[in-house]
Amino acid sequence: MIVRSIALFALAALLEIGGAWLIWQGVREHRGHLWIGAGVVALGLYGFVATLQPDANFGRILAAYGGVFVAGSLVWGMVADGYRPDRYDVIGALICLAGVGVIMYAPRG
Numbered sequence: 001m002i003v004r005s006i007a008l009f010a011l012a013a014l015l016e017i018g019g020a021w022l023i024w025q026g027v028r029e030h031r032g033h034l035w036i037g038a039g040v041v042a043l044g045l046y047g048f049v050a051t052l053q054p055d056a057n058f059g060r061i062l063a064a065y066g067g068v069f070v071a072g073s074l075v076w077g078m079v080a081d082g083y084r085p086d087r088y089d090v091i092g093a094l095i096c097l098a099g100v101g102v103i104m105y106a107p108r109g
C-alpha cells in the first residue's frame with residue numbers, strides 16, 4: 001500500500017510539474033500553443049492521479065503532495081534546466097519529504 005502511494009505521488013509530480021513546465025516553455029520561451037496544450041492535458045491528468053491514492057482524505061493527500069511537489073520541482077529543475085540546488089534547497093526538500101512521511105504514513109489508531 002505504501003509503495004503504491006509513493007508511486008502515485010511520483011506520477012502526480014511528473015504530471016503536475018511537467019505540465020507546469022510545458023506551459024512555462026510555451027509562454028515564457030515562446031515554444032507555442034502545442035506546448036501549452038500538452039501542459040494543460042498533463043495538469044488535468046495530475047488531478048485524476050491524485051484521486052487514486054488509497055487514503056480517502058482529500059486534505060491529507062494534497063497536504064502531503066505539497067512536500068512531494070517541493071522536492072520534485074527541485075529535481076525537475078536539475079534535470080530539465082540545469083538548476084543546481086544549494087544546501088538549503090536540499091535541506092528544505094528533505095524537511096518537506098519528512099513531512100510527507102509523517103502526514104501519510106504515521107501509524108494511526
